[in-house]
Amino acid sequence: MSALVKRLAAAGSLIAAGAALVLVPSPAYADTVTVNYSCEIPLSGTQTGDVEVTITAPATATVGETVDVTVTTGPIPILPPIDLDAGSVTPSGEVTVSGAQTGAVAVTGTPNPEPYPANQPVQLTALTGQLTLTTAGEVQLSPGAVNATATTIFGTFTIPCVPTATPTPVAAVISVS
Known part of the structure; x- marks a missing residue:
């Protein structure tokens, strides 16, 4: 192979590698933490329990970028x-x-795809939202309050669940540049 062909092949490889880097999104950062929640259930009173909470967000982003944040939980104390x-x-x-x-x-x-039987813990669907990043540095994400709005034969009720201790543990970190 001539020196020119070798150089062109090497340049083509570098361009392809650079294009692959541009097309690959930032890897997601997710961690699972345990949070004790207290939930106020109409007609039943207060129910508390530990809930496994995972928050997923990009590991890196830039100032001005809007990123998706996803929260998944284990069964909540409802x-x-x-x-x-x-x-x-x-x-x-x-x-x-x-x-x-x-x-x-x-x-x-989104609403629950399956029925919830009486006296069994409730498994909420994943929750999503968006965060616009305004400042460079480490942005930390922690579980906050959760509400379940239930429509029943007795009416529509909002069931608030709040962490029993604050601050809650950090479950995701975005490095913003």
């Missing part, structure tokens, strides 16, 4: 006194933002 139909429970909540930027991210989920 033991409904009656069966809840599929599509009758919709979650919402917030993620606490700290570090280089402070505030909260509103997150929402």
Whole structure:
């Protein structure tokens, strides 16, 4: 092979590698933490319990970028006194933002695809929201309050669940440049 062909092949490889780097999105950062929640259940009172919470967000981003934030939980300490139909429970909540930027991210989920049987823990659908990054540095994301809005034969109720201790553990960090 001539020296020119070798150089062109090497340049083509570098360009292809550079293009691959541009097309690959920032890897996601996700960690699972345990948070004790207290939930106020209509007609049942307060129910508390530990919940595994995972927050997923990009590991890196730039100032001005809007990123997706996803929250998934294990079963929450809601033991409904009656069966809840599929599509009758919709979650919402917030993620606490700290570090280089402070505030909260509103997150929402879709209604439950399966019915929830009475006296069994409720598994909420994933909650998603967006955060616009305004400051360079480490932006930390922690679980916040969660609400479940349930439509039943008795009416529509919002069931608030709040962490029993604050601050809650950091479950994701975005390095913002």
